[in-house]
Amino acid sequence: MNFKNLIAVFVFAALATTISAQSNYQIGITAGANQSSLKSDLFNTSSGRLNAAIGCTFVVGINDFFELNQEIAFVQKGAKAQAVYFRPEAQPEQLTYDYYYNTFEAGLFAGIKPFRSVPVTFQAGGFLGTHFHNMDRSQTEVYVGDYHSLNNATQAVDLNDAFAGVDMGPAFGISAGTGQVRVNARYYLGTRNLYNNLDFVEEGHTITTNSFRLSISYFLK
Numbered sequence: 001m002n003f004k005n006l007i008a009v010f011v012f013a014a015l016a017t018t019i020s021a022q023s024n025y026q027i028g029i030t031a032g033a034n035q036s037s038l039k040s041d042l043f044n045t046s047s048g049r050l051n052a053a054i055g056c057t058f059v060v061g062i063n064d065f066f067e068l069n070q071e072i073a074f075v076q077k078g079a080k081a082q083a084v085y086f087r088p089e090a091q092p093e094q095l096t097y098d099y100y101y102n103t104f105e106a107g108l109f110a111g112i113k114p115f116r117s118v119p120v121t122f123q124a125g126g127f128l129g130t131h132f133h134n135m136d137r138s139q140t141e142v143y144v145g146d147y148h149s150l151n152n153a154t155q156a157v158d159l160n161d162a163f164a165g166v167d168m169g170p171a172f173g174i175s176a177g178t179g180q181v182r183v184n185a186r187y188y189l190g191t192r193n194l195y196n197n198l199d200f201v202e203e204g205h206t207i208t209t210n211s212f213r214l215s216i217s218y219f220l221k
Contacts, residue, residue: 032215051076101133101163
């Protein structure tokens with residue numbers, strides 16, 4: 001081990017010891033509602049998906065003004081996409097197609113509490129989600145992409161597998177409360193192009209996610 005590595009190990013050990021000595025820990029459960037949506041050049045959304053989020057949360061308070069908050073949750077996400085059914089010698093019939101999926105999501109947030117006497121913490125960080133879905137593949141006559149021409153449209157089912165993969169991005173919000181109960185409000189912005197999860201499709205399109213989550217955390221100690 002060279003001198004620089006030895007110094008780095010020493011600094012890390014000293015920092016870990018300091019944090020351990022000065023910090024306090026909380027672990028608990030969290031549950032709430034998640035309003036999600038999708039953004040794509042291939043379809044317009046008629047509505048997002050409002051559904052449940054449930055998981056566990058772990059908070060390390062470094063001092064009276066700074067903390068780290070990790071959260072792992074199961075979340076149901078997605079949106080209703082505008083779609084069409086092309087009818088011979090008639091105007092396309094307007095429909096919707098549900099791009100609904102589930103995700104196990106891990107988030108890590110740094111929290112700053114500006115005032116010791118006010119139980120409000122501002123949070124910023126990021127998330128990583130692993131998606132899976134069980135979407136119906138039988139609606140093969142429903143199309144997105146081009147709502148006027150079948151020649152340029154895309155079968156809605158061809159995009160299903162975009163929602164089986166990994167998503168990630170920044171997240172920020174606010175947490176309020178003291179003791180064993182907190183209320184959290186956060187915004188999650190997915191920056192990964194989910195369209196890249198697909199094989200054998202035309203390149204150059206995008207599908208991204210975003211969601212707003214309101215939850216309550218109950219700490220066991």
